[in-house]
Amino acid sequence: MQAISPEQVRAQVDKFWKILSGKSGDKLEPLYAPDATVFTGRAKRAEPAPLAAARRMRQVSGGASTPGAEVGQVEVQVVDNVAIASYTYQFHGVKQASDGGRLEKTTRFGRATQIFQLDDNGALRIVHEHLSAGEAPAIEKARP
Amino acid sequence: MEAIAPDQVRAEVRTFWNLFCTKDKTGFNRLYSPTATVFAADARRSESARLMLVRRERELFGPASLVKAQLGDIAVQLLTPHLAVASYPLHFSVTRNLPNGLRVQVDVPFTRVTQVFQREENGGLTIIHEHMSSAEPTSPKTLPAEASSVR
Numbered sequence: 001m002q003a004i005s006p007e008q009v010r011a012q013v014d015k016f017w018k019i020l021s022g023k024s025g026d027k028l029e030p031l032y033a034p035d036a037t038v039f040t041g042r043a044k045r046a047e048p049a050p051l052a053a054a055r056r057m058r059q060v061s062g063g064a065s066t067p068g069a070e071v072g073q074v075e076v077q078v079v080d081n082v083a084i085a086s087y088t089y090q091f092h093g094v095k096q097a098s099d100g101g102r103l104e105k106t107t108r109f110g111r112a113t114q115i116f117q118l119d120d121n122g123a124l125r126i127v128h129e130h131l132s133a134g135e136a137p138a139i140e141k142a143r144p
Numbered sequence: 145m146e147a148i149a150p151d152q153v154r155a156e157v158r159t160f161w162n163l164f165c166t167k168d169k170t171g172f173n174r175l176y177s178p179t180a181t182v183f184a185a186d187a188r189r190s191e192s193a194r195l196m197l198v199r200r201e202r203e204l205f206g207p208a209s210l211v212k213a214q215l216g217d218i219a220v221q222l223l224t225p226h227l228a229v230a231s232y233p234l235h236f237s238v239t240r241n242l243p244n245g246l247r248v249q250v251d252v253p254f255t256r257v258t259q260v261f262q263r264e265e266n267g268g269l270t271i272i273h274e275h276m277s278s279a280e281p282t283s284p285k286t287l288p289a290e291a292s293s294v295r
Contacts, residue, residue, distance in 0.1 A: 084272070086275075
């Protein structure tokens with residue numbers, strides 16, 4: 001079986017944030033295994049990754065201003081055909097408010113765990129993800 | 145080596161919280177691999193489990209501290225015969241004394257937990273990575289003076 005290198009994992013993490021920042025035309029969905037689960041944002045429980053990925057792609061394509069992400073050092077633990085990536089990040093994005101307006105959200109102390117596994121085709125896919133913030137993100141109305 | 149079963153992981157998660165709530169420091173420390181990394185719920189970055197255990201012991205395992213946990217459904221993903229991910233919601237609450245003498249309570253009704261378990265050579269399961277967070281911002285509540293003694 002092919003061994004996972006930390007560089008491969010870091011490349012996938014980089015790809016994830018490039019997509020989320022609108023700096024890549026790729027889609028998020030193929031980064032996840034079909035039965036992957038994620039804890040994200042203010043969700044109170046884990047949800048299927050395809051749902052979360054589709055929602056994020058809508059936010060990326062519907063954003064009025066350019067989102068941006070800065071990822072800290074990515075630590076990688078490799079066990080067999082599984083790799084656990086853990087790192088901090090900062091993210092700035094725009095999301096739709098419940099009243100139809102737009103909100104700018106800045107996560108200064110983002111924390112990420114992404115667990116990758118090689119699938120049968122040798123592709124490295126996320127099987128579980130937990131994104132959270134060490135401090136509540138700053139949210140303000142987007143300037144028109 | 146025997147493959148991990150989902151019920152073993154669920155049992156280990158229940159043991160984890162039982163040891164946490166009963167402040168069994170020795171048993172609790174054994175649950176972590178020496179090289180484990182942890183995102184604590186209130187931390188800005190990950191830290192080694194060893195460091196986290198020292199902090200948790202100082203802040204939460206003292207005689208004046210009270211820890212309560214009510215577990216939700218535990219989902220288990222078996223990644224290899226020797227590696228599994230547990231993810232679950234939790235209602236977590238801590239009452240403790242701060243260094244300045246104030247007694248505070250932190251109630252986190254929507255805690256989210258990810259724990260990666262590995263089967264060791266001795267057959268036991270240990271945590272090699274943990275990520276805890278809250279779905280909603282929380283802040284400590286200072287308890288009134290009359291409630292400041294531990295009963």
